[in-house]
Amino acid sequence: xxxxxxxxxxxxxxxxxxxxxxxxxxxxxxxxxxxxxxxxxxxxxxxxxxxxxxxxxxxxxxxxxxxxxxxxxxxxxxxxxxxxxxxxxxxxxxxxxxxxxxxxxxxxxxxxxxxxxxxxxxxxxxxxxxxxx
Numbered sequence: 309x310x311x312x313x314x315x316x317x318x319x320x321x322x323x324x325x326x327x328x329x330x331x332x333x334x335x336x337x338x339x340x341x342x343x344x345x346x347x348x349x350x351x352x353x354x355x356x357x358x359x360x361x362x363x364x365x366x367x368x369x370x371x372x373x374x375x376x377x378x379x380x381x382x383x384x385x386x387x388x389x390x391x392x393x394x395x396x397x398x399x400x401x402x403x404x405x406x407x408x409x410x411x412x413x414x415x416x417x418x419x420x421x422x423x424x425x426x427x428x429x430x431x432x433x434x435x436x437x438x439x440x441x
Contacts, residue, residue, distance in 0.1 A: 314348040314393040384415035
């Protein structure tokens with residue numbers, strides 16, 4: 309049976325912003341965040357989203373994985389696509405509300421991901437010249 313798998317959003321240039329953010333943290337913080345991300349893995353496909361306090365709804369289907377290390381709070385904004393959980397954006401949360409710019413960035417990354425995943429496949433060019441059928 310298929311299970312969910314958390315994956316990093318990959319921009320068109322090949323960068324993975326959430327992975328890069330995590331890599332910039334000290335190892336103990338990385339481990340704490342990885343533990344929370346692991347909660348998203350291996351859920352049944354029809355399982356409801358992780359409940360509060362692990363996750364919360366941000367806007368529509370966009371959710372926030374709640375991570376902390378001591379008094380430092382982090383949020384990983386993510387969305388589900390079939391059996392994949394796409395980790396779109398990560399930030400350190402210093403205020404009561406998530407910044408609108410972070411939500412908009414996550415939504416823009418989702419739109420990019422969705423457009424590229426649902427794009428029609430390109431057909432290879434036809435042979436030309438002496439080797440044409």
